[in-house]
Amino acid sequence: MAAVELTVFQVILLFWSLRTAVSQVEMRCPSSCGNICIPYPFGMEEGSYLDERFKILCNSSSGVPKLTVDGTKLEVRDISVRRSTIGVMFPVVSANCGGKDRNTVVDLEGSPFVFSSENYFIARGCGNLALMNQNQSTIGVCVSICDKNRDSMMASCSGTDCCQTTIPSFLKVFNVTMKGLDDGKGSSGEKQCRYAYLVAQSWINYGSYYSDVGGDSDPYDMRHRDSVPVVLDWGIDERVFESLVKNGSFHNSSYSSTCQFLNPSINSTNQSSTVQCSCRPGFEGNPYRYGICEAGRAYDNYRRKIKAKMAGIGVGVGFGALFLLIGLWWLYKVFKRKRSEKLKKKYFKRNGGLLLQEQLSSGEVSVEKIKMFPSKELDKATDHYNVNRTLGQGGQGTVYKGMLADGKIVAVKKSKVIDEGNLRQFINEVVLLSQINHRNVVKLLGCCLETELPLLVYEFIPNGTLYQFLHDPNEEFPLTWEMRLRIAAEVAGALFYLHSAASLPIFHRDIKSTNILLDEKYRAKVADFGTSRSVSIDQTHVTTQVQGTFGYLDPEYFQSSQFTDKSDVYSFGVVLVELLTGQKAISFKRSEEQGRSLATYFIMAMESNCLFDILDPQVVKQGEREDVLMVASLARSCLRLNGKERPTMKEVTMVLERIKKSENLTVQQESEYDRKEVMGAPWDVTSASTISSFDIGAPSSLDEKPLLHTY
Known part of the structure; x- marks a missing residue:
């Protein structure tokens, strides 16, 4: 009975605190x-x-x-x-x-x-x-x-x-x-x-x-x-409203608010429709700010109903029924616990738990331990997956910010409903990330398969994505040339590790600026391994259905469906051009002549001796001209249409590390290359790789026979 009384007290305290919070929301006035x-x-x-x-x-x-x-x-x-x-x-x-x-x-x-x-x-x-x-x-x-x-x-x-x-x-x-x-x-x-x-x-x-x-x-x-x-x-002008919805600053599909179009009924020369928004029943606040209202008096009404019901039960039930209530409560808790355990087992099986156990026991992968988080702990850590805790959404699912019982901040990825065909892809990400131990790869802390939707728990990366810093710049903390060069070297090092140093070679298959996170010291962390594949040491490629992101997708892979390590190199080259230019991989602001694709636009600019016209002002202002030219030359090497002629990630990493070390030295003494080849004359695909001009002493990968023959 003491447990029942404690539960009742906690319910009353919860609704009282919610009412206080709602009152504070109502009293807020922005100005x-x-x-x-x-x-x-x-x-x-x-x-x-x-x-x-x-x-x-x-x-x-x-x-x-x-x-x-x-x-x-x-x-x-x-x-x-x-x-x-x-x-x-x-x-x-x-x-x-x-x-x-x-x-x-x-x-x-x-x-x-x-x-x-x-x-x-x-x-x-x-x-x-x-x-x-x-x-x-x-x-x-x-x-x-x-x-x-x-x-x-x-x-x-x-x-x-x-x-x-x-x-x-x-x-x-x-x-x-x-x-x-x-x-x-x-x-x-x-x-x-x-x-x-x-x-x-x-x-x-x-x-x-x-x-x-x-x-x-x-x-x-x-x-x-x-x-x-x-x-x-x-109300808001219809065209303004549509632009707000389109750019994501207004959530038109919010469950907490609704908007309606008002069409004028009087003939007018320039009168257009307006949009009026309001909070849905049970919510209150300002629906015009982001299209989201906060929970309101519905909680208060619910609290009164609960109190009335409990008061009626207290009056009507005598001492004789008290023991029956305790017995029923105990039976309910037992039934609920058994039902919960049964559901957890069902979800564990459906979410690939048996498949994960099979891979771990097969000995094909060397994973010491994958921590299995209890569903209750993650539910509490994310405040029941509160929408205000959302860090981002993508093709693989939604990511929430959470705090574990020990105070550790984590990122909890709630995957979308996965069918049988995508089950191995999800388990693949768990197994791959559990094997990776690199400071520039996001660390997987564990997973939870006993919920309706599978959950992955990562280390929390506080400063968002590289895409946000490049395309939504922070004026108070701009992305300097030194930071860009360091981030490029860190991403290259992570990919080199995946391709060469991991227990099994891993192809990431979706390298892009939105999958590169920045930690508290703005160090790069490669993330999102949902489409990645591991290969045997003697395997040169994987043949799969084409997956990836337009603008970063290797043209050779797109034609042949054969993904190699050089396909990751091509995607990295696009990211490198993003760092140099500050422009998006695909942009309709550029004309068709300039090229919607950033890769095409960049190569055309180099061939027409216009490289410095398209660079980001921060790069032009802060970077040494010779360093910028070397990075641009490296990016162009990565973007070669023939995968055989691209450098390996090991070579790319060595070049970037060399440029970092030589920033304060005379670049002309450190490297010899033909400036006209970088800035003006078209590159001859039959010539020696530009990478060799950086004196890295690793030409073997460029002298091998082509991996692919479909051009």
Whole structure:
């Protein structure tokens, strides 16, 4: 019974803490002006708003926020993300009212705002014909007639000295014309005071606002006011929304929020659809920021239901039923534990556990021990695979950040559902990584096969991928030439180890900048061995279905389906060009003449003596010219179409290490090569390998017969 009471207490404590966290979320306000909260997509500072149309100007002395629309600055009263509305002070149109004649036209065309249907259009004055116009067409009429006997104390607007009407949906233009009407007794209304305005229904309906009118009990009397509160609906422009979804900064498929397209119903010259987003039931927050809402009051409602249920059980159950409850609880725990064990065995078998045991017991691979993590430990380490712990997603699965019980930070890879055909590929990654022991290869700590989806546990690499540093640069910590050269040498050394020094030669088969991680000291770590293959020592290639990433794929392998160690060399050459140029392996920003492929673009630039025109500014600024030319020459050697003419990873590693050591020396004394061959004249594929010009003393691999004969 003590265990039951402890469980109940923990449940209550959990939901209380969730409620406290939700309250804190609700109270958060990213920025404010005066007492007005300015949530995203609105903002005051550059970078805090979606675009200029959502920019809020804040007067620091008065604390009054203002929104600029069609050149008119409108005072902001409130902004609601939940309802996608913004309350502003809007001008009153008047004529013959003590010299305060005004006729302001506000055009919302081209902006993300429309006049909300929550507003009334109201006209005041004796004999006032007020017309709402848009695109030279009348879209609304309001007529107030004269009645001198009207009781001014009556707060109504039913047509006598005051009329009101609703406005069309998606109204974009506030343009009012007023005409005086004959009162039927020969008196014209042209010289009578008359005015018209849009106003929020809530401002008229609720008496809490009447004190703001100025002492008059008639809430419709605005003759002494310059502006009144109006509600504008807003949303994100459809084209802007689609671009946000496309570049990944907005999660349109989020389970916590939903978005809908609003199509205008009034003819307009340049009006486009807008998108309004809201949190799904049970979630709350700002759906316009990344398209993700946080868990909200659904937890609170669930907590109340649990409390009510437990209270009812406590009242209804007597001492006689207490022992039965304990017995049932014990049976439930036993049944749950047995069911869990049965499921674990089922998942272990389905996820290749028997296949792994078979490989380990066969003696074909020398693996001392593969740690099998309990599913509960990894579930707790990743906070139940919380979406906020996601490090990245790829073709093989999703990677989460986790913390083990001993405080060690790890990366947990949750593989996608694997069928029988891909089972060996998954077990292959486990076996291969367990055999690898190299400082520049990501370390596999263990795996878990007793869950529905198999899990791999790696060492945590904190600084992301090389791709991110190259193509989403950090201005505070740029990738220097020295770092690029070191990373290239480290990756080359890792591949040399895989090809030559491992217990069995291993072909990685998917070398690219996204599979190169950077640790806390920005050292390179080669990762993602899901498609890798080990070969026997005397085996020169593997014949498989073509797999890899376009832009990095060896053309020779693509044609023949035969993957060799030189195919990894080609992919490394593309990464080397990425480090030199800072450009992506495949880019549609380059013209077809320049080459969508970075490899083609790079080779064309070298042949046309334009190498330094395409290099990254950091490389040009910081790298010694001779060092840069040698690395470029090495990259070109790796990208040769004939795999036989490419250097081995051992040769590549030796060249890069030599360049690193000679950075502060006179390069001309360390290496001799024809500069014209590097910069201008096309390379002769029948000539000796460029690698030999670096004096590495290992020409044998370039003198061997071709491994492939299909060109």
